Amino acid sequence: MTDAGxxxxxxILSPELQCKWHLAKWQQALITTIVxxxxxxxxxxxxxxxxxxxxxxxxxxxxxxxxVFGLLSSFSPNYIWMLLLRGLVGFGIGGTxxxxxxxxxxxxxxxxxxxxxxxxxxxxxxxxxxVAVGYFVMPTLGWRWLLVIAALPLIIFIACCxxxxxxxxxxxxxxxxxxxxxxxxxxxxxxxxxxxxxDLKVGSGSGDRGTFVELYSDRKTTITTSLLLFIWFxxxxxxxxxxxxxxxxxxxxxxxxxxxxxxxxxxxxSCQLLTKKDYTKIIITTLAEFPGHLITLGIxxxxxxKLTISIQNMLCAGSILLLxxxxxxxLISGAFQAIYIYTPEVYPTHVRGMGLGTxxxxxxxxxxxxxxxxxxxxxxxPTATIALYAFVCFLAAVAIIFLPIETKGRNLVSQLxxxxxxxxxx
Numbered sequence: 001m002t003d004a005g006x007x008x009x010x011x012i013l014s015p016e017l018q019c020k021w022h023l024a025k026w027q028q029a030l031i032t033t034i035v036x037x038x039x040x041x042x043x044x045x046x047x048x049x050x051x052x053x054x055x056x057x058x059x060x061x062x063x064x065x066x067x068v069f070g071l072l073s074s075f076s077p078n079y080i081w082m083l084l085l086r087g088l089v090g091f092g093i094g095g096t097x098x099x100x101x102x103x104x105x106x107x108x109x110x111x112x113x114x115x116x117x118x119x120x121x122x123x124x125x126x127x128x129x130x131v132a133v134g135y136f137v138m139p140t141l142g143w144r145w146l147l148v149i150a151a152l153p154l155i156i157f158i159a160c161c162x163x164x165x166x167x168x169x170x171x172x173x174x175x176x177x178x179x180x181x182x183x184x185x186x187x188x189x190x191x192x193x194x195x196x197x198x199d200l201k202v203g204s205g206s207g208d209r210g211t212f213v214e215l216y217s218d219r220k221t222t223i224t225t226s227l228l229l230f231i232w233f234x235x236x237x238x239x240x241x242x243x244x245x246x247x248x249x250x251x252x253x254x255x256x257x258x259x260x261x262x263x264x265x266x267x268x269x270s271c272q273l274l275t276k277k278d279y280t281k282i283i284i285t286t287l288a289e290f291p292g293h294l295i296t297l298g299i300x301x302x303x304x305x306k307l308t309i310s311i312q313n314m315l316c317a318g319s320i321l322l323l324x325x326x327x328x329x330x331l332i333s334g335a336f337q338a339i340y341i342y343t344p345e346v347y348p349t350h351v352r353g354m355g356l357g358t359x360x361x362x363x364x365x366x367x368x369x370x371x372x373x374x375x376x377x378x379x380x381x382p383t384a385t386i387a388l389y390a391f392v393c394f395l396a397a398v399a400i401i402f403l404p405i406e407t408k409g410r411n412l413v414s415q416l417x418x419x420x421x422x423x424x425x426x
Contacts, residue, residue, distance in 0.1 A: 008126075008127045008130040008131055008243065008282075008286075009130050009134075009146070009147070009150055010031060010032045010035060010086075011032075011243060011244060011282075012130065012131070012134045012138065012143075012146070012274065013031065013143055013146070013147075014028045014029075014031055014032065014375070015028075015274055016138065016143050016274075017031065017079075017082070017143065020143075021078070021079050023079065025375060025376050025379065026372070026376060027079065028375060029371035029372050029375045029376050030083065030371075031082065031083065031086065032244070032367075032371040032375075033367075033368045033371050033372070034083045034086055034087040034090065035086050035087065035089060035090035035093070036090060036364040036365075036367035036368045037087060037090060037364070037368055038086075038087040038088060038089065038090025038091035038092075038093070038094065039090045039091070039093050039094040039360070039361070039364040039367065040094070040361050040362075040364040040365060040368065041091055041094065041361075042090065042091035042092060042093070042094025042095060042361075043094035043095070043097065043357045043358070043360040043361035043364065044094075044354065044357040044358050044361045045094070045357075046058060046062060046094055046095030046098060046353075046357060047095075047097075047098065047353040047354045047355070047356060047357020047358065047360075048353065048354055048357070049061070049095070049353075050095070050098045050101065050353035050357075051170075051173075051350060051351065051352070051353040051354055054166050054167075054170055055098055055101055055102035055105075055166065055167050055170055055353070056102070056161060056164050056165070056166045056167075058095060058098050058353075059095075059098055059099060059102065059161045059164070060158060060161045060162065061095075062092055062095035062096060062098070063154050063157045063158035063161060064158060065088075065091070065092035065095075066089060066092040066093065066151070066154050067151055067154040067155065067158070069085055069088040069089045069092065070089050070147065070150065070151035070154065071147075071148060071151045072085050073085035073086055073089060073147055074144045074145070074147035074148045074151075075144070094357070094360065094361065094364070095357075097340070097356050097357065097360045098353055098356075098357075100116070100340050100341075100344060100356065101167075101344050101352050101353050101356055102164070102167055103115075103116060103119060104116060104341070104344045104345065105167040105168070105169040105170070105349070105352075106167065106187070109409050109410055109411045110301070110409065111301065112301075112341070112345070113300035113301040113305070113338075113341055113408070114297060114300070114301050116337075116340070116341045117293060117296045117297040117300060117337055117338070117341065118297060120293060120296075120337040120340065121290075121293055123289070123333070123337070124286060124287070124289045124290060124293065124333075127286045127289075128283060128286055128287070129153070130150055131279055131282050131283050131286060132283070133146060133149050133150060134146055134274075134279060135276060135279040135280075135283075137149060138274075139276070165183045165186055165187070166179070166183060167183075168180040168181075168183040168184050168187075169349045169352075170349065171183065172200070172349065173349040173350045177200055180200060181195075181200055184200075214351050215347075215351060215354070215355055215358065220404050223402075223404060224346060224403060224404055224405060225355070225358075227399050227400075227402060227403050228339075228343060228346070228359050228403070229358070229359060229362045230395075230396075230399055231309075231339060231396050231399050231400055231403075232339065232343075232359040232360065232362055232363035232366075233362050233363055233365055233366040234366065234392045234393065234395055234396035234399070235313070235332065235335060235336050235339060235363070235366075235393075235396050236336075236363035236364065236366040236367050236370075237366030237367070237369060237370050237389075237392055238316070238320075238332055238366075238370075238389050238392055238393045238396070239329075239332045239333065239336050240366070240367050240370050240371075240374075241370040241373060241374045241389050242320075242328055242329050242332060242389070243329070244370065244371060244374035244375060245374045245378070245385075245389075285329055286329075288327070288329050288330045289329055289330050289333040289334070290330070291330045291334075292312065292329075292330030292331050292332070292333045292334025292335070293330075293333065293334050293337060294334075295308075295312065295331075295334050296308055296312070296334040296335070296337055296338050300338055300341065300408075301408065301409075304406050304408040305338055305339075305341060305342040305345070305406060305407055305408055306342075306400055306401065306403055306406050308334075308335070308338045309335045309338045309339055309342070309397075309400045310397045310398075310400040310401055311397075312331045312332070312334050312335035312338070313331075313332070313335050313393050313394070313396045313397035313400065314394065314397045315327075315331050316328050316331035316332045316335065316393050317390045317391075317393040317394040317397065318390075319331060320386060320389050320390040320393060321386065321387070321390045332393065342407055343355065343356050343359050344356050345407035345410060346405055346407060373385055373388065373389075
């Protein structure tokens with residue numbers, strides 16, 4: 001929710017700050033890019049932090065970080081301070097993916113895809129929340145109050161994290177058998193069940209922490225990691241590009257259906273603020289993500305992760321070429337949630353945070369580049385911009401097919417050797 005809300009916040013802020021501070025197009029794009037630079041740096045570091053100190057501790061620290069710097073950015077006196085403070089916010093957002101890691105480690109394999117997709121609807125709620133606040137706040141109180149109000153839900157996030165149990169997978173990876181059993185007993189008691197008979201086994205390497213090198217420990221693991229890095233890059237580039245294109249096209253008077261031929265290449269030069277009608281259109285296109293999430297929700301535990309992601313990317317590429325803004329946004333959003341489910345399922349516990357964090361970090365390279373395509377290159381050639389996004393989306397669909405492991409119905413693994421075993425049998 002925080003990640004999605006931040007991007008939409010930037011989409012709303014960019015045209016406002018461009019007019020208020022008389023920014024050039026590249027300066028406007030840099031406000032978005034600097035957030036993703038922070039994300040690029042923060043994502044693997046927060047992932048490592050979560051693997052060493054625990055998922056719960058990491059999430060509390062991330063929430064505090066985001067609240068402080070999100071609030072401070074509302075006091076930015078000029079463009080340079082805005083870049084600095086939003087970059088620090090981006091560093092914090094880099095850790096938000098650890099919520100996925102913690103949640104996945106509490107879910108059984110048979111329904112993990114369903115429940116993780118269901119939780120992903122909070123992504124849409126985050127976007128709708130920010131747009132709704134912007135609708136009422138921007139014309140009256142201005143952009144500074146928008147930043148203040150957007151930071152307030154983080155107080156609830158921090159409070160909720162305090163009451164979360166730590167992952168038993170994490171405790172086992174640390175060799176802390178007693179803490180893992182305490183968490184499992186709490187879960188059993190909450191569900192009105194009792195623990196099954198037997199003893200909890202802790203492997204001999206449980207106390208070790210994974211390193212980045214283990215993501216490339218052998219040939220097939222290297223192929224898996226390399227493909228995932230490209231897929232995350234491509235899907236982030238396309239998804240965030242579509243979100244930015246939405247506000248750019250609406251600010252110039254376009255809607256959910258258009259063609260490259262009817263986009264005037266000279267209409268992107270002037271300073272144009274979003275109107276209330278534009279906010280309404282943005283909410284409509286955001287709600288268009290619901291069908292994509294529902295598709296993922298309905299088929300991911302039946303068709304599998306790989307097929308779900310690949311089909312949605314293929315259909316998205318076609319929708320981009322046809323400029324069906326609502327359709328393509330729903331499809332790429334649904335596929336993105338599916339890759340969020342797949343990635344932590346591939347890696348063992350002691351490198352799960354690092355694996356997801358690294359993928360998220362590489363994805364932000366795509367996010368860093370995409371504002372200059374969606375906000376700058378669009379001025380030069382709308383047709384080439386649309387074609388580029390469609391081509392990248394198609395490449396992602398092909399890359400997914402070649403991933404060695406299908407994780408549907410597969411238990412989360414605790415040791416790297418279990419991942420290697422799955423790779424050998426695939």
